Amino acid sequence: MRARSSVLDPILLLMLFGYYPSMTIGPKEGWQVYSSAQDADGRCICTVVAPEQNLCSRDAKGRQLRQLLEKVQNMSQSIEVLNLRTQRDFQYVMKMENQMKGLRSKFRQIEADRKTIMTRNFQELKEKMDALQPLIPVLEQYKMDTRLISQFKEEIRNLSAALMGIQEEIGAYDYEEMHQRVLSLESRLRNCMSKLTCGKLMKITGPVTIKTSGTRFGAWMTDPQASLGNNRVWYMDSYTNNKIVREFKSMDDFVSGVESRTYNLPFKWAGTNHVVYNGSLYYNKYQSNIVVKYSFETGRILAQRALEYAGFHNVYPYTWGGFSDIDLMADELGLWAVYATNQNAGNIVISQLDPQTLEVLKTWYTEYSKRNAGESFMICGTLYITNSHLTGAKVYYAYSTKTSTYEYTDIPIHNQYFHMSMLDYNARDRSLYAWNNGHQVLFNVTLFHIIKTDDDS
Secondary structure: OOOOOOOOOOEEEEEEEOOOOOOOOOOOOOEEEOOOEEOOOOOEEOOOEEEOHHHOOOOHHHHHHHHHHHHHHHHHHHHHHHHHHHHHHHHHHHHHHHHHHHHHHHHHHHHHOHHHHHHHHHHHHHHHHHHHOOHHHHHHHHHHHHHHHHHHHHHHHHHHHHHHHHHHHOOOOOHHHHHHHHHHHHHHHHHHHHOEOOOEEEEEEEEEEEEEOOOOOEEEEOOOOOOOOOOOEEEEEOOOOOOEEEEEOOHHHHHHOOOOEEEEOOOOEOOOOOEEEOOEEEEEEOOOOEEEEEEOOOOOEEEEEEOOOEOOOOOOOEOOEOOOOOEEEEEOOEEEEEEEEOOOOOEEEEEEEOOOOOOEEEEEEEEEEHHHOOOEEEEOOEEEEEOOOOOOOEEEEEEEOOOOEEEEEEEEOOOOOOOEEEEEEEOOOOEEEEEEOOEEEEEEEEEEEEEEOHHHO
């Protein structure tokens, strides 16, 4: 389409940092950045700064007033700091004046008796001159601080005027129209994001601790296929002898411990490597290599199928054990199972599954031992494997199902609480969900992306 922005080249390389909007422990106020990228000339593309939807209400202006007042208070504090700095600098100036007077006396002594004082006091004079050198930038900073104070005063006057204007205009805005504009911007943002091709993992940052609960082992997740506004969280404590899944309507409810519903599964699960995908829970049935698909909507099993030759019940677990033989995961390309078989010498096998029937669509065989893997996760059809579940772990190995090739990597992951028993990628949030020794945490990922234009479709 010729109507697309001319700033986009046919193929533009960029680094897009994974983000997780509204993924803080408490509710947020103010404005949020949904996504951003830059073209080759450094210009910003697809950057949307918009108020959260819950701010589009009659108290939005009141919150703006509070924010502006906070800014005025911050500026007042900055002025106080600058005043303290000017007092400090004044002491430096006084010290310099005293040293100048001392130098003047020294020079008089030199004039009176050059021969006797030249050899004795030359080094002393040099040292005093050197001591004066640091005072020069102090004086320059003093001048800059004076100008900065003037700028702050002017800005405070402008903010005061803006506050008065907002107070007069409160109630004059059409909030319904503003809400529709926010929805339109969200739609345009998602359209822009859809032009991003699959990315390659470059960096992992964090974690952010969302909650501390449960035993040392467990799983928690959201649905990467959920519709906009559906932010339900599911929580499955322990790796064995349990059938209870707890549901929370939002991340805030999860943090507060406000459950919306519980599900009693027909079979116990094994391990912690479950996944919620398009409204259904996929998990490994205890003491078997059977994958179960359970519908949260109907409360019934929709499908179950055995993974042929897959080891189970701690035959080929991850390094931490815990019946983690079969790992179910999802990414931008669909549903996956990661496991090991005797036929592949205990090395990792990757199978893509049909989400409806659990039929194996295609299988790849790697040469990486399942027992030497700490955890693993899929991003854009590439399996990333960590070398440990303990402190010092890093993403050490990556296998691409697109090219059927592998490479060794060196991407550190901060194991803050020393023991990782679950690590899964969520394509919607572009984050890694982890269970870290009884702590539910999130990692951000940095992916290398290529933007595709309509000509590339």
